[in-house]
Amino acid sequence: MTPDLAIDIGLAVLVLGVAAWTTVVRESFAAVVGFVTYGLLLALAWVRLHAVDVALTEAAIGGGVTGALLLAAAARLGPAEDRTPGDRPGAAPRLLAAVLCALVSAGLGAIVLLPPDPAPTLAPAAVASLPKTGLGNPVTAVLLAYRAWDTFLEKAVLVLALLGVWSLAPDALWGGRPGPAYRAQRDGALALLARVLPPAGIVMGVYMLWTGADEPGGAFPAGTILAAMWILVMRAGLADAPAVGRRSLRVALVAGAVVFLAVGLSGLATAGAFLAYPVRFAKPLIVLIEAPLTFSIAVTLGLLAAGPPERGLPR
């Protein structure tokens, strides 16, 4: 057995083991910890498949932000969950869920294990058109040129998710500040981390956005890193979360989608189709879209983690 194969098999066993543990463990907190570990292991698996872009996104979103969201949800559920131990779905729904999940897994497994020969691929076509976009990273070309519409919709879904979180606010608190007020412990470890890490994190996020044109990176991982820095600062109590009714906050949330839409519509005039770019300006336009997109993603994810408005409007 070659060392590479041993690493791959070990990784696969670990991924399956952690997935099984996450499913069967009773406590929500433990399940979330398992889920985050699962995300990080999955990121390693993507690296082994040379899909570094997917690995970055999986680590940042699957392991990082989703983990933070689930952890906050588990903490909020905590006492209620203990009070209602009998409030679990019955055997029939659970069996149905298990059967359906097993079917989906089996279907995916069959597709991966039994591909037609030769396996269908769009990779050569994606690389062949790369010069027209001025980009060096085919993944970014797929996300922002070939399939820009999908990326636009993903962004829109993110804002809708945030609206879903906000809609949990009681009427009286609508437009107020999200989440509980965190009190800063000036000499605490969290406050120190929230002061020392963000400068490095912000540089890393901007670098990831910039390098995404030619190397693995791009708007989603970059926005996630920036969001993580903001979440850290809010949790440490160094800066309060902004009131969700603020006009500037609303603008920041939709800036990415608005610029995306504007560039897409201008494509009708300059390149003859919605979301088409004139060949000579493809790369500057893509950078123009990605910068506000990253910013909006960061603000949206940060507010998702902050939760629904829980405190009244600032007077």
Added chain:
Amino acid sequence: MSAALDILSAVAISAGAFFFLAGTAGLLRFPDSLTRLHALTKADNLGLGLVVLGLLPHAAGPLAALKLIGVWLLAQLAGASVAQLVASAVKARGPET
């Protein structure tokens, strides 16, 4: 020279792997949260440090070497902060039963 560097790499990475192994054993075997944290942070700081030290001679250039050191420093910062947070949470909850 390169043989000496290779030996240094092998020794440092093996020592790092040993620290991770010992840290994991400690995490599984030690009786309470604070001693388990102690085992974990040793693996993070010393183990990763030794692995990075072993990889430095094989880095593609000075920039790649600096990135490796950066990874180690960031992991130390995160590990130390989280250890403090977990420890203060343990302290706040009182002695374990």
